[in-house]
Amino acid sequence: MKIAVIGGDGTGPEVTAEALKVMDAVAKLEGFTIEKTDFGFGGDHYLKTGEILPEGAVDELKKFDAIFLGAIGHPDVAPGILEKGLLLQLRFQLDQYINLRPVKLYPGVETPLKDKGPKEIDFVVVRENTEDLYAGVGGFLKKGTADEVATQTAMYTRKGCERWLRWAFEYTQKRNNPKGKKLTLVAKTNVLTFGHDLIWRTFQEVAKDYPDVEPDYNHVDACCMWMVKNPEYYDVIATTNMFGDIITDLAGILQGGMGVAAGGNINPDAGGTSMYEPMGGSAPKYTGKNVINPIAAISAAAMLLEHTGQPAAGARVMQAIQTVTGTKMKSQSAGKMGYSTTEVGDLVVEALGS
Amino acid sequence: MKIAVIGGDGTGPEVTAEALKVMDAVAKLEGFTIEKTDFGFGGDHYLKTGEILPEGAVDELKKFDAIFLGAIGHPDVAPGILEKGLLLQLRFQLDQYINLRPVKLYPGVETPLKDKGPKEIDFVVVRENTEDLYAGVGGFLKKGTADEVATQTAMYTRKGCERWLRWAFEYTQKRNNPKGKKLTLVAKTNVLTFGHDLIWRTFQEVAKDYPDVEPDYNHVDACCMWMVKNPEYYDVIATTNMFGDIITDLAGILQGGMGVAAGGNINPDAGGTSMYEPMGGSAPKYTGKNVINPIAAISAAAMLLEHTGQPAAGARVMQAIQTVTGTKMKSQSAGKMGYSTTEVGDLVVEALGS
Numbered sequence: 001m002k003i004a005v006i007g008g009d010g011t012g013p014e015v016t017a018e019a020l021k022v023m024d025a026v027a028k029l030e031g032f033t034i035e036k037t038d039f040g041f042g043g044d045h046y047l048k049t050g051e052i053l054p055e056g057a058v059d060e061l062k063k064f065d066a067i068f069l070g071a072i073g074h075p076d077v078a079p080g081i082l083e084k085g086l087l088l089q090l091r092f093q094l095d096q097y098i099n100l101r102p103v104k105l106y107p108g109v110e111t112p113l114k115d116k117g118p119k120e121i122d123f124v125v126v127r128e129n130t131e132d133l134y135a136g137v138g139g140f141l142k143k144g145t146a147d148e149v150a151t152q153t154a155m156y157t158r159k160g161c162e163r164w165l166r167w168a169f170e171y172t173q174k175r176n177n178p179k180g181k182k183l184t185l186v187a188k189t190n191v192l193t194f195g196h197d198l199i200w201r202t203f204q205e206v207a208k209d210y211p212d213v214e215p216d217y218n219h220v221d222a223c224c225m226w227m228v229k230n231p232e233y234y235d236v237i238a239t240t241n242m243f244g245d246i247i248t249d250l251a252g253i254l255q256g257g258m259g260v261a262a263g264g265n266i267n268p269d270a271g272g273t274s275m276y277e278p279m280g281g282s283a284p285k286y287t288g289k290n291v292i293n294p295i296a297a298i299s300a301a302a303m304l305l306e307h308t309g310q311p312a313a314g315a316r317v318m319q320a321i322q323t324v325t326g327t328k329m330k331s332q333s334a335g336k337m338g339y340s341t342t343e344v345g346d347l348v349v350e351a352l353g354s
Numbered sequence: 355m356k357i358a359v360i361g362g363d364g365t366g367p368e369v370t371a372e373a374l375k376v377m378d379a380v381a382k383l384e385g386f387t388i389e390k391t392d393f394g395f396g397g398d399h400y401l402k403t404g405e406i407l408p409e410g411a412v413d414e415l416k417k418f419d420a421i422f423l424g425a426i427g428h429p430d431v432a433p434g435i436l437e438k439g440l441l442l443q444l445r446f447q448l449d450q451y452i453n454l455r456p457v458k459l460y461p462g463v464e465t466p467l468k469d470k471g472p473k474e475i476d477f478v479v480v481r482e483n484t485e486d487l488y489a490g491v492g493g494f495l496k497k498g499t500a501d502e503v504a505t506q507t508a509m510y511t512r513k514g515c516e517r518w519l520r521w522a523f524e525y526t527q528k529r530n531n532p533k534g535k536k537l538t539l540v541a542k543t544n545v546l547t548f549g550h551d552l553i554w555r556t557f558q559e560v561a562k563d564y565p566d567v568e569p570d571y572n573h574v575d576a577c578c579m580w581m582v583k584n585p586e587y588y589d590v591i592a593t594t595n596m597f598g599d600i601i602t603d604l605a606g607i608l609q610g611g612m613g614v615a616a617g618g619n620i621n622p623d624a625g626g627t628s629m630y631e632p633m634g635g636s637a638p639k640y641t642g643k644n645v646i647n648p649i650a651a652i653s654a655a656a657m658l659l660e661h662t663g664q665p666a667a668g669a670r671v672m673q674a675i676q677t678v679t680g681t682k683m684k685s686q687s688a689g690k691m692g693y694s695t696t697e698v699g700d701l702v703v704e705a706l707g708s
């Protein structure tokens with residue numbers, strides 16, 4: 001397996017190191033090898049060279065089986081520059097049209113919700129990752145005057161909706177939730193009567209091909225209430241890029257926060273290159289202190305393995321993570337884990353068994 | 355005080371009756387009178403006549419000092435029709451550009467969050483209410499084909515941003531939070547680089563006129579995490595129409611849900627007519643059972659009084675509500691309050707004192 005590694009900024013390289021350590025360990029146990037190539041993209045590279053993604057970088061990255069991304073975001077770079085120039089660029093240019101966010105409360109991890117545990121907080125969000133308000137379409141009229149008008153256009157294509165929703169139905173089918181297979185579309189059809197009408201029509205049509213999956217619908221506002229009140233209601237959620245951005249962060253806090261949440265930017269087509277990342281930012285204030293939580297990065301590594309032809313290795317890492325959160329770590333917050341960053345990585349390696 | 359009353363659908367008229375009962379009682383105590391005019395708009399009217407808002411209705415409503423709206427939504431009317439035809443129409447046509455949502459955990463009310471109480475859950479959301487994705491601007495290309503493209507455009511004007519943000523700064527100033535006056539703008543400037551750039555520029559300029567208010571910024575995704583993890587961080591939040599829709603529902607569940615949350619659609623200009631509503635829907639399954647919680651409707655009545663020239667009466671109702679939630683009611687859920695709908699209304703009247 002050939003993977004590209006973008007450690008990135010701040011604590012990104014530290015958590016990436018732990019993820020790679022665990023990947024190497026499980027590869028050895030499962031009898032395959034991982035060949036890693038480092039790409040030094042991120043804030044420092046940008047400040048030194050003025051370039052975010054060098055010419056040809058995307059073509060280079062396409063040659064890998066997968067990409068691991070640590071974190072981007074640099075205190076000396078204006079917010080938005082690296083996010084748009086690197087993260088969103090890669091999502092778009094590599095056509096990673098699925099953003100997959102498993103939401104699972106691991107044993108031993110604290111949720112801010114009363115009376116909810118690992119049984120209740122266990123669902124998956126399938127966020128569309130290439131369309132919607134993220135298209136970058138918009139403009140200004142009479143900019144800078146009292147009469148200024150600004151627009152930002154959400155764009156949706158039938159093709160984009162169909163491939164995403166079909167993938168979500170198939171994922172729901174495979175997830176095979178014993179409580180029943182249910183795919184909840186989260187949108188705002190009563191207000192976004194153009195854009196979300198296309199999504200709604202596509203959802204209904206695609207649903208016909210998956211009669212064993214219950215198609216369900218929530219308005220995005222109701223979903224936010226429900227996710228807090230009754231997270232056990234959800235099996236799989238399909239949602240748009242913008243709403244997905246919002247509800248996956250909400251879901252992330254329910255599962256214990258940025259220290260544990262991970263996501264995959266997936267291009268499921270033949271030859272597609274996918275990218276896996278912990279959800280946490282680059283956390284400049286913890287950089288170099290060996291206190292940041294690497295569990296999210298290790299979870300991202302488990303997802304990478306699962307979706308890149310090594311599902312047994314992925315499952316083994318997931319299991320080891322849960323052993324460590326459930327029996328060792330005191331907290332998922334940086335500096336309060338009871339262990340250092342590298343020690344948590346070692347504990348997961350140990351929990352892989354032999 | 356002349357108010358227009360739209361009881362609406364389902365349990366709307368039941369909770370409205372309790373709100374009016376309390377308003378009448380406090381008016382008597384405070385020495386003013388309320389003249390009420392009923393408007394029978396809603397699902398039944400629509401099914402009977404095919405019209406949602408009759409010709410001239412808006413002009414008629416403009417003559418009132420305020421509007422009280424119970425709930426709309428009818429099981430036999432397709433979702434979206436009444437919401438768009440009545441609720442959004444009134445917001446737009448009456449230019450109610452502020453949607454005000456106080457978020458306060460009343461004493462005795464349960465929140466789904468661990469370790470958070472009335473001291474931590476106490477902030478206000480100022481949602482813009484006339485622009486953004488709610489503009490209804492969009493369309494289709496090649497509708498119904500495999501090549502279909504759909505758009506939905508968020509529109510913002512300098513004027514619209516300025517009046518809303520200025521109002522939010524002024525509100526923050528008046529709220530005068532002893533912890534410090536802070537106005538947090540919630541948007542997504544790193545992705546919505548056209549629309550939210552206008553908002554951001556306007557925010558920075560308007561902030562200069564309110565040096566005693568700390569201007570603050572959160573991305574909407576981070577805000578959802580933070581609101582669950584640290585609601586005490588917030589004083590006043592200013593946000594767009596779409597994001598406001600989402601985060602006020604999230605905030606609503608933190609303060610105990612639809613049984614308690616209320617909002618105002620405010621046109622603060624001279625001669626403007628504002629509309630106050632409980633956040634809960636029409637709850638068809640509870641209709642006519644005398645079990646629905648009227649606290650949200652009574653809170654909406656308190657807001658109406660506060661913003662329509664009777665702040666002392668409004669504060670008195672707010673106080674009475676908190677006495678009843680804190681010392682009488684068992685729960686805020688329909689059917690579990692320990693009292694009927696009408697009994698809760700009576701308890702609030704009683705708690706007004708004499």
Ligand SMILES: CC(C)[C@H](C(=O)O)[C@@H](O)C(=O)O
Nearest residue numbers: 083084087088245544545575
């Ligand atoms: C950094 C930002 C552009 C990004 C997004 O909005 O998608 C992030 O919030 C995420 O969810 O991965």
Ligand SMILES: CC(C)[C@H](C(=O)O)[C@@H](O)C(=O)O
Nearest residue numbers: 190191221437438441442599
């Ligand atoms: C009913 C619907 C159109 C409305 C909205 O989206 O604004 C509602 O959710 C609200 O928040 O008042």
